[in-house]
Amino acid sequence: MNAIQKRTFRFLVDRFKLQESLCSRLWWAHVFSSHAYGQDGLQRVPGNNEPCSKRSTHSWSRHRYGIVPHSSPNRLYPSLTCPLRRHTSRHYSDSDSNTNNGNGEKNISTLFIPVPVKTTFNPDDINIGEELGASLKDKKAELLKVLNSFYRRKEIQRLAAENGLDELLFHQAFVSFRKYIVEVESLEPDLHIILSDILVGAGHVDDIFPYFMRHARQVFPALDCMDDLRKISDLTDPAQWYPDARAVKRKIIFHAGPTNSGKTYHALERFCTAKSGVYCGPLKLLANEVHMKTNDKGIMCDLVTGEERRYANPEGIPASHVACTVEMTNVNQPYEVAIIDEIQMLRDPSRGWAWTRAFLGVAAEEIHLCGEEAAVKLVQQLAESTGDEMEVRRYKRLTSLKILDEPLGCLENVRPGDCIVAFNKNDLYSISRQLEAMGKECAVIYGSLPPGTKLGQARKFNDPDDPCKIMVATDAIGMGLNLSIKRVIFNSLIRPIINEKGEKEMDRLSTSQALQIAGRAGRFGTQFEEGEVTTFLASDLPMLKEILACSVDNIEAGGLHPTAEQIELFAYHLPEATLSNLIDIFVNLSKVDNNYFVCNVDDFKFLADMIQHIPLHLRARYVFCCAPINKKHPFICTMFLKFARQYSRNEPMTYDWFCRQIGWPLSVPKNIRDLMHLEAVHDVMDLYLWMSYRFMDMFPDTAIVHGIQRELDDIIQEGVVNITKLIRATESRSPNGVASLPDDEIERKKRTGKSADLKNKSKSKASGTRNQAQSDGSSDEETNGDKLDQGKLGSVSGRLSKELIKQGLLSEDVLDQLHREWRSSGMGGVKGNKGGGGGRKKKKKK
Incomplete structure (x- = not known):
């Protein structure tokens, strides 16, 4: 016999065995029916002769392939044994088909994207289904009626739900299944014969269910691996992710106190006396300050940030001390002392994961935490879970802070040492313009300014010989800058915030934020030993007093973020899913205990969607999406796309290529829009440098880009010094005579x-x-x-x-x-x- 004849013969033998086993299967159905059903056809509860009001979901099993005894494996269709047994098993809990995560935030089924079922058709192959049964090509109308009848049956819907298909997934799987049956050139022989039998009245529509489930598992691969996915996304014990830290007997020393209480100073004193140490700060400015001061004391200390590596040793040999941003904490390197500054930031919806990771993962004998009293309780709970010893040292503010009874009222009342805090750039520009019109020079600081420009403005304000005695700033002054401020004036107490869902909304200043900003007044060691705080408007003053009088709520949980390894495991099980979709499924399946929460991943998903069309390996795609960029600026997003596209083509981004893209060299800004563009270019340079430490071969000209970034910093600083002139130039160019400042x-x-x-x-x-x-x-x-x-x-x-x-x-x-x-x-x-x-x-x- 040739190959085709052998294949046909084997199929006929299987078909004969199938028909031969029908008698035994019908006997099982009869036994099941006689025990579970009365003559009235209603299901009986075991041990009780009362009929149930609903027909059993097992009623479908009285047809052809209904009951597969557990003692006899399903030899003919081994792939169908699992769903059938899960159907009859009472150990399959409802939670397996639950479509909500632990927080009940989102229906998980909405995140599963149907995967197109790939079919292969060779016209030279014999259609065995047609050989053994009737052709279905001219019976599409009858097939659709059969399939629609199958779809409408409540028993089928209940069975689908028990197998992990809720209403939405069931509908999507059925649409794909119906399309497959109607459009495919050659159906599998077993499915072809089943459909043929149903059309001639020799079968029942319920017989389609095993084949429907087989197709559904191809459309939604997650159905076969939900247990594995839940195991991967189980975040209930993140302390065990760091075996090196768990192998060290750690002592936690919490320095708790308000701003300007000396808590970080005492921690740094211990840092300098240690044989080795790491300082983990929230900002590049703070890490750079520790790096400089430590080296000034004769202790070699390296600087590591996302965009920069600066070695104290000219030969590039790593020093025993490191000052880094908290995201760059090395959890594989042992230290004698570690400092984690602003530990209360572990509650941050976006960056909190970095503080949690540093605390749980740093392998140091002595860990000094500096931050608010509100974080003490949570840290104690985390220390108990890690088995670490903990000591709390509390500090009081070194200088007094007085809440004034009088508001500023108008800008004519400003005096040297004042800092007016505004929460949007438009107000900041307006105040600067009005002060300049009154002949009062002011320094300007806001978040998107480069670090060098911020330091330059701070030096200008602090210099007693400089005529600039007033500062206008956003909340960017809350951390990282030592400023000689006498009085902090809140222009407003309402500011934009990011809520737990990642949405921007307006809310009044929190007590923690107000204390952080107000605490910049009257810094110890400056010319103003006593600080003052007030508001611009009289109507805001009672609210400010109320805010500052409130106690800061205890922090309840620290942030977590899915790691690259976890997402790679997800991708192994769901190879057709996009990175954004993988993140969505991970977050919604993730399980955390009361001490943790999953950080907001909207920015990550935004970048993942932006580069989804670009062919990249998963690990590279993940790294790209971790890049810290301002997604609201079109120029930065455009350059991000260009970087990803060049990387996918394996074309290095050289200095010459980069200069062409950003239009280097750049000139001094002539108006506010020019200044904002220069700030965006500076961010793009940061992005290049950030990438260069992760893909060194593709971003090779790190040192040269560092050099032109310093030049750009000087250009921006020159523009900020003359910011009032830029505002006037913008107003004169605007068609309506008003500076059109995007905000x-x-x-x-x-x-x-x-x-x-x-x-x-x-x-x-x-x-x-x-x-x-x-x-x-x-x-x-x-x-x-x-x-x-x-x-x-x-x-x-x-x-x-x-x-x-x-x-x-x-x-x-x-x-x-x-x-x-x-x-x-x-x-x-x-x-x-x-x-x-x-x-x-x-x-x-x-």
């Missing part, structure tokens, strides 16, 4: 509808003003502008405007900007009024 804050208020309400209210007032102008016979555009300015004043006195300004959500300058933008966009005309067009059209007629 996330304005966009956020527009999204939440607050600006829309204000816009509608002001629009109605402006409309009334325009009507009055028309009735007076005035059609000149300048007159309309004057009327609108008066309308603006009336709008400011309105209830909504007052409330927004009171809460710090809006300033009068921003309101003025909105009015002018509305007027320039045509909303300032007399559109719709009797007599024709607005002021602009009438002026043209003139």
